[in-house]
Amino acid sequence: MIFFNKPYLTGKETQYIFDAVKSGKISGNGDFTQKCNMYFEDRYGFKKCLLTSSCTDALEMCALLLDIKPGDEVIVPSYTFVSTANAFILRGANIIFADSSEINPNIDENKIVELITSKTKAIVVVHYAGIACNMDKIMQIAEKHNLFVIEDAAQAIDSYYSGKPLGSIGHLSAFSFHETKNIISGEGGMLVVNDDRFIKRAEIIWEKGTNRAAFWRGEIDKYGWVDVGSSFLPSEIVAAFLYAQIEEMDKIQTKRQKIWIEYYKGLVALEQKGYFKLPFIPDFATNNGHMFYVVCKNEDERDNLIKYLKENGVYAVFHYQSLHKSPFYENRYKGKELKNCDFYSDCLLRLPFYFELEIDEINTICKLISKFYNAK
Ligand SMILES: *Cc1c(COP(=O)(O)O)cnc(C)c1O
Numbered sequence: 001m002i003f004f005n006k007p008y009l010t011g012k013e014t015q016y017i018f019d020a021v022k023s024g025k026i027s028g029n030g031d032f033t034q035k036c037n038m039y040f041e042d043r044y045g046f047k048k049c050l051l052t053s054s055c056t057d058a059l060e061m062c063a064l065l066l067d068i069k070p071g072d073e074v075i076v077p078s079y080t081f082v083s084t085a086n087a088f089i090l091r092g093a094n095i096i097f098a099d100s101s102e103i104n105p106n107i108d109e110n111k112i113v114e115l116i117t118s119k120t121k122a123i124v125v126v127h128y129a130g131i132a133c134n135m136d137k138i139m140q141i142a143e144k145h146n147l148f149v150i151e152d153a154a155q156a157i158d159s160y161y162s163g164k165p166l167g168s169i170g171h172l173s174a175f176s177f178h179e180t181k182n183i184i185s186g187e188g189g190m191l192v193v194n195d196d197r198f199i200k201r202a203e204i205i206w207e208k209g210t211n212r213a214a215f216w217r218g219e220i221d222k223y224g225w226v227d228v229g230s231s232f233l234p235s236e237i238v239a240a241f242l243y244a245q246i247e248e249m250d251k252i253q254t255k256r257q258k259i260w261i262e263y264y265k266g267l268v269a270l271e272q273k274g275y276f277k278l279p280f281i282p283d284f285a286t287n288n289g290h291m292f293y294v295v296c297k298n299e300d301e302r303d304n305l306i307k308y309l310k311e312n313g314v315y316a317v318f319h320y321q322s323l324h325k326s327p328f329y330e331n332r333y334k335g336k337e338l339k340n341c342d343f344y345s346d347c348l349l350r351l352p353f354y355f356e357l358e359i360d361e362i363n364t365i366c367k368l369i370s371k372f373y374n375a376k
Contacts, residue, residue, distance in 0.1 A: 001313045002357070004352050006356055007184055007354075016032065028233035033234070046167060046192045046193075046194065051188070052174075052189040052191055054176065054188065058232075059124075060230075061232055063090065065201060072121045073121065074123075075112060076323075081154070085323055088124075098112060102340055123138060125151055127152070129155060129279060131285045133161075135162075136162070149170035151166060151167055151173035153166050153167040153192075155181065156288065172198065173191070173194065174190070174191060205232065253289060255289075259353060260287060260353075266365075275373045276297065292353055294351070297347065302348070302349050304372075309368060314352065319348075320344070320345055321345055325342070
């Protein structure tokens with residue numbers, strides 16, 4: 001059996017959790033949380049990092065920080081996880097769904113302008129599979145129309161756009177440490193604030209609408225309720241787990257990139273024969289080894305390939321039903337057909353991808369795929 005995902009443990013997680021428990025401080029914003037936040041700020045030059053309980057939480061913080069109100073419009077790609085849209089729906093926003101590009105599942109930067117109206121507040125981009133969107137173009141559009149940009153960088157840790165770390169370009173960004181991502185803490189995430197205007201308020205919203213973080217730093221002599229907020233910060237137990245992962249991040253990334261290249265080498269000949277498409281990485285983007293996928297010709301072929309792999313002990317999965325066609329949204333959707341998004345939704349297939357995946361397992365998977373196509 002080759003599973004689709006297997007969370008990797010460095011071995012230090014339980015030690016650090018034990019240390020956190022022993023320290024007597026296991027609620028949020030303790031030593032481990034601060035060490036994680038500082039690590040990401042130092043390594044990637046993010047202005048302010050705040051660990052959250054999930055990327056979903058970080059996205060909800062973005063919606064609060066931007067003061068999204070009923071009637072505001074937010075442009076969101078339809079090919080993404082539900083939280084990218086839900087975070088703004090919760091504040092009453094109208095989601096304006098954007099199509100994917102033809103070259104890869106990222107938002108098509110050439111189809112954003114036509115979606116902008118006087119009610120538009122923000123553009124949310126998703127760096128699908130950790131591959132950067134065309135950020136120069138998107139930031140130019142945002143600047144021209146006075147909009148905020150949020151990077152849903154859930155899959156994009158340690159990946160770059162023209163030398164800039166993903167998550168450092170938009171006004172706000174959100175990362176995920178869910179067990180299916182590169183660096184994990186079970187459930188977990190992080191808000192990144194790149195625009196100074198949001199830094200102080202982000203910390204308050206994070207701490208349930210209080211100025212407790214400033215109080216702990218000794219900046220004020222009592223803390224209280226100063227704004228809206230919620231409990232977005234994770235416990236020290238989660239942060240301790242994450243810190244163990246961070247310490248081995250380079251090792252994890254190197255291995256994951258090796259897995260990606262092995263898949264590519266094993267499948268590129270079949271792509272050249274025209275059986276399917278492999279991920280496309282633009283020149284401005286790096287590859288952080290988050291996932292490997294193939295794009296089949298049609299839904300039937302994709303579903304048959306999943307079935308064939310499963311019969312042979314390999315669990316491959318598809319994902320992202322176009323959000324504009326989801327049971328929750330389809331009756332509300334008033335926009336155009338989103339052809340590329342629907343295509344990826346029908347045809348994209350994700351292959352097993354995790355740190356401990358062995359090279360011969362990858363070879364087995366590639367051979368199975370080859371057999372599937374040659375038998376047709
Ligand atoms: C995983 C993921 C999320 C959600 O992350 P959580 O940490 O599970 O909340 C959001 N957006 C994208 C693009 C994701 O891949």
